[in-house]
Amino acid sequence: MENWGRLSHLFVTVFLANFAELMVSPAIPDVTLAAVCPGKDECSAAIYLTGFQQAIAGIGSVIMMPLIGNLSDVYGRKALLSVPLVLTFIPLVVLAWKRTTNFFYAYYILKTLTAMITQSGVTCLALGYLADNVKEGKRVSAFGVLQGISAAAYVGGTLAARLLSTTQIFQVAATISILAAIYMGVFLKETTRGTDALEQPILEVTESDDGSSKALKKIDIKKIPSPRDIFRLLKSSITFSLAAFVAFFNSLAEAGLQTCLLYFLKARFGFMKDQFADVLLIAYIGATISNMLFMPTLGPRIGEETLLSLGLFAGFLNMFFDSIAWAPWVPYASASMGLFLFLSAPNLRSIISKQVGPNEQGLAQGSILGITAFANVISPLMYSPLSALFLSEDAPFDFKGFSILCVGLAWLAGFFLSIMIPILSKRRKITHISVEV
Numbered sequence: 495m496e497n498w499g500r501l502s503h504l505f506v507t508v509f510l511a512n513f514a515e516l517m518v519s520p521a522i523p524d525v526t527l528a529a530v531c532p533g534k535d536e537c538s539a540a541i542y543l544t545g546f547q548q549a550i551a552g553i554g555s556v557i558m559m560p561l562i563g564n565l566s567d568v569y570g571r572k573a574l575l576s577v578p579l580v581l582t583f584i585p586l587v588v589l590a591w592k593r594t595t596n597f598f599y600a601y602y603i604l605k606t607l608t609a610m611i612t613q614s615g616v617t618c619l620a621l622g623y624l625a626d627n628v629k630e631g632k633r634v635s636a637f638g639v640l641q642g643i644s645a646a647a648y649v650g651g652t653l654a655a656r657l658l659s660t661t662q663i664f665q666v667a668a669t670i671s672i673l674a675a676i677y678m679g680v681f682l683k684e685t686t687r688g689t690d691a692l693e694q695p696i697l698e699v700t701e702s703d704d705g706s707s708k709a710l711k712k713i714d715i716k717k718i719p720s721p722r723d724i725f726r727l728l729k730s731s732i733t734f735s736l737a738a739f740v741a742f743f744n745s746l747a748e749a750g751l752q753t754c755l756l757y758f759l760k761a762r763f764g765f766m767k768d769q770f771a772d773v774l775l776i777a778y779i780g781a782t783i784s785n786m787l788f789m790p791t792l793g794p795r796i797g798e799e800t801l802l803s804l805g806l807f808a809g810f811l812n813m814f815f816d817s818i819a820w821a822p823w824v825p826y827a828s829a830s831m832g833l834f835l836f837l838s839a840p841n842l843r844s845i846i847s848k849q850v851g852p853n854e855q856g857l858a859q860g861s862i863l864g865i866t867a868f869a870n871v872i873s874p875l876m877y878s879p880l881s882a883l884f885l886s887e888d889a890p891f892d893f894k895g896f897s898i899l900c901v902g903l904a905w906l907a908g909f910f911l912s913i914m915i916p917i918l919s920k921r922r923k924i925t926h927i928s929v930e931v
């Protein structure tokens with residue numbers, strides 16, 4: 495991979511940032527329940543708080559991700575990357591200090607506000623940085639490696655959570671998060687982007703549905719992108735439009751998984767921090783293997799579209815088996831689907847990256863992450879009440895995993911849309927060639 499020395503510093507930064515952010519995940523349900531509903535294994539208030547936090551963070555991300563991506567196209571990826579890295583460690587420091595009820599709510603407020611930028615900010619800017627430094631034909635491998643690095647960070651963070659006490663988890667996470675910001679500032683080099691004559695900005699000229707071209711007013715990239723700018727980008731090609739819809743359903747399912755799964759496992763089988771960590775560990779070991787090995791080797795051969803569909807269908811199967819889990823070992827077995835589940839995101843990003851020129855990578859990735867953030871708003875509004883209802887004694891029928899099954903249906907919808915990407919793209923190309931002839 496070209497520019498390996500420069501990219502290695504990006505990978506280290508992403509690893510440290512994700513390690514710190516993700517190692518606290520297994521401990522958060524216990525900390526939340528202890529603060530909101532002491533002594534209980536089931537608590538609707540904790541589920542609603544988690545859902546509300548995701549919704550507010552998602553609303554902010556809808557606005558912030560296109561803005562951050564657009565600004566990074568102008569002022570550089572490194573300059574903007576410092577913002578989410580600094581904001582990440584602020585909430586962690588609060589719980590590293592104390593975990594009383596008052597400190598928990600201080601963390602909750604800070605986390606809700608900072609997550610508007612940190613939730614997808616590092617990913618957005620890392621993708622733009624990779625696109626600046628990797629040729630188009632090798633981006634699927636590079637994006638796979640980036641996703642694999644993130645998954646490896648989750649494995650490391652989960653192992654740390656398994657071995658450390660709750661107090662130590664937040665102290666170590668805060669320290670590593672600060673280290674990530676310092677490392678990035680010292681070692682990561684800013685990128686320079688040039689526009690190839692064959693890669694003109696897609697927002698400058700776009701094709702209408704009948705194959706004719708019309709000039710569009712070029713966007714001033716120094717201003718905040720308007721909804722019209724983003725809409726124009728999304729409809730620039732049928733591939734981009736379908737990828738945006740797939741990204742929406744994929745994120746809808748991922749956010750629903752975060753909202754429901756851990757609380758479901760706690761209510762269904764009495765899982766605690768260590769059991770949560772074990773399930774997540776299995777999933778992310780699979781994700782590390784698939785993204786570090788499958789993406790670089792299979793991606794260029796069978797195509798991003800095939801791997802994308804495989805990952806989405808694996809997500810559905812994972813949720814289906816979890817929803818009907820009849821024994822505590824079933825969630826561990828279904829977590830092995832992580833070997834394929836986490837193929838979805840990097841392949842989506844590679845598909846999107848190839849649809850735009852070098853000076854629009856930040857805006858394109860930011861716009862898609864804005865769409866996924868919008869899904870993060872809708873998801874808890876759907877799944878939090880559903881999960882709280884079916885985990886309570888007032889459920890209309892006895893199926894604690896019903897909300898988990900509904901999460902899987904979102905992945906299934908994305909799967910059917912992903913199948914249409916190569917079909918409609920080829921049909922569009924054939925039609926366009928016929929019109930030219």
